Amino acid sequence: MGQKRRGPPDGHDYYDLSSKHVSACKRIRVGPRVTLCDFSDEILLKILAFLHPRQLLCIERVSQRLRRLAADTEIWRLKYFDQWIFARLPGLRARPRRSQDASVRPHIGIRLPGQAAVMTSSLIDWKRMYQVRRNWDQGLARLQEIKVAPPASPPVLAAVCRGLIFTADGRHGLRVWSKQDGRKQLLDQTALDEKVTPLSLAADASKGKYTVAVGYADRRIDLYWFRGLTGFLKLAEFTTPTGSGVVAVEIMWPYVLDITREAHVHLHRVRPTPREDPGKPSVMSTTLQPIAPVNIAAISLRRTAATVIASITYAFQHFNGGLCIGLHEMRVSRVVNEASGHPSSTPSHPSSTPSGHPSSTPSHPSSTPSGHPSSTPSDHPSSTLDTSPDVQTAEWNDRRDWRVTSRETSSSPLLSPFAPSPLITSLPSSLSYSHPYLLACLPDNTMMAYLVTSNDDKLEMSAGRRLWGHTSAISRAAVTHKGRAVSVSARGNDVRVWELEDELLLPNRAKTSTAVTPINTTATMSTRAKGQGLGLTLQELRHTLALTQHWVGFDDEQIVVMCERDQSQFMACYDFM
Structure with missing residues (x-):
């Protein structure tokens, strides 16, 4: 039998905090026990919103409901x-949490980079986006090497577009890879013309479908559609009006x-066939502007509500001034007559002809020497730029009038x-x-980043900012309109990620770049080094240094x-998801 609880000395049942003997009344539990x-x-969602992401991942393992x-x-x-x-907007950071939540309300449509349509917040996998962005910032990726061509094969071209990887070569044809x-x-895979070597490849998915362009050494360009169920479908085949091999191609449907070997630049527009007359679409081609032949150049294509903008970036030697970076921009826009409000009946440049029948007198807008921005006005002084919504669907035919303006700018030596x-x-x-x-x-193992201002009034380049991080020669680099850039060294696995928006706007950043670390190969090499000695590790190191990297692309x-x-030839894929 248990001992009786001894009461207070004076016989009263109360708490005496000064006494060593404190009596407490037994609490009576009412109802069942309450848990989280x-x-x-x-209520649980409000509580979980205050946890750290690492704690949220631990909570997911408790039960299906909490998961x-x-x-x-x-x-x-x-x-x-x-x-x-x-974190990058101090004005928003100082506001209370309630107003921050109101600024990113879930019912507001959000246009993500690379998406063709506006998506609501409920359709976006924010957890996946958080994981991918975190892995990008820390440089954590899974590496997979795929052998795409055996020895003695022509160079394999590649293009990355919205999760798919397109490769093209004369032996294996046009291929597409996915995770x-x-x-x-x-x-999927489709054969190409083995007699002609493909020189350039580009892909686009801006209209919700994948379109691939392949340029050949005989001035020919092939267009393909790729659909997941039906595979590749050849859409059109046309020839550039002038020049020889197509060394670079860019597509935005x-x-x-x-651009050809002779630095002739051409712009083509694909016109879909009407529903009542199905068949292959026709292509309208025009010669925009021949520039001086250069050894290294890059082309870019973008469009606004009423203008198609073609840009050519190149390097040249300034007279007694060293190396300079030049930017040549050509803007093609539709014009209307002020008196009638309709397009002029007399076609202006660019001259347009159906595919296979190039124009005999292509237009060449005038330009000025590099380093001095210029503008070529329209030949019609009584015409203005049409910004109506139907400009995006206007066709290049004899009933339309188009204007081409050309201007240039360059960097300092x-x-x-x-x-x-x-x-x-x-x-x-x-x-x-x-x-x-x-x-x-x-060539000094660094890179120069510029911010370009291009509008209707001016074209100029900001003062360049030098980027440090590589310890060996840089082979290739690529950048997107969001400011993210990737660079690779000529030999080895030195792949680095850059955020140019932070680099150019925040010059005093402590962190300049992030080295990509393959998480699945590091552990394997460490295990081999412990189990089989240093000899195998040196063999793996020589195997890595034997790589010669000559192209990079990313999404x-x-x-x-x-x-x-x-x-x-190998294709090294760094997957951040």
Whole structure:
């Protein structure tokens, strides 16, 4: 029998805080025990919103209900904005949380970069976006190498577009790769003309469907549609009006931009066939502007509500001034007659003809020497720019009147800060331009980044900012309009990620770039080094240094590097998801 509880000395049942003997009344429990899971989903979501993302991932393992609540879209939307949006906007950071939530309300449509249509917040997987963005910032990716061509094969061209990888070569044809079951696998393949070598490749998905353009050495350009169920479908085949081989091609449906070996620039518009007369669409071609032949150049194509803008970036030697980066821009816009309000009946340049029948007198707008912006006015002084919504669907025919303006700008001569001769005379190894960011790879293991201002009034380049990070020669670099850039070294696996928006707007940043670290190969090499000694580790190191990388492309979730080892061509895929 248990001992009786001894009462207070004076016989009164109360708490005496000064006494050593404190008597407490026994609490009577009323009702069942209340746990965290007894709260409603609304209250739990409010509680989980205050947890760190790492804690949310731990909560998901408790039960199916907490897993569903911890993966809620609105929670991860706020985490994404707190980490990468509000942190860069001091004005929003100082506001209370309630007003921050109101500024990114879920019912407001959001246009994500690379998306063709406006999406509501409920349709966006914010948890996936948070994971991908975090892996990009930390440089964590899964590496997979795919052998795409055996020895003694022609160079394999590649293009990355919205999660798909397109490759083209004369032996294997046009192929498309995608991620399935965690690995890159071949989806479809179609044969190309083996007699002619493909020189350029581009892909576009701006209109909700994949369109691929292949340029050949005989001035021919082939257009393909890719659909997941039916595979590749050849859409059109046409020839450039002038020049020889198509060394670079860019596509933004329905426009195709190309440049030949002789630096002739052509713009093509694909006209779909009417429903009552099905068949292959016709292509209207025009010669925009021949520029001086250059050794290294990059082309870019973009469009506004009423203008199609073609840009050519190149490097040239300034007279007694060293190396300069030039930007040549041609703007093609439709004009209307002020008196009638309709397009002029007399066609102006660019002259347009159906595919296969190039114009005998292509137009060449005038230009000025590099370094002095210029503008070529329309031949019709009584015409103005038409900004009506139907400009985007206007066709190039004899009833339309188009105006071409041309202008140029250039950077100041590039200098090497630690060289005996400060002027840089060697050409850059790579140029990449996606408005408004321009990137040039210099021979001193650095890069120069520029911010381009291009509008109806002016075209100019900002003072360049030098980017440090590579310890060896840089082979290629690519940049997107969002400001993200990727560069690779000529040998080895030195792949670095840059945020040019932060680099150009925040000059005093401590972190300049992030080295991409393959998370699936580091552990394997460490295990081999412990188990089998240092000899195998040195063998793996020589195997890595034997890589020769000559192309890089990327999208929101992956980086693709075309490299060569022992005369075999490989495709190195860095997956951030």
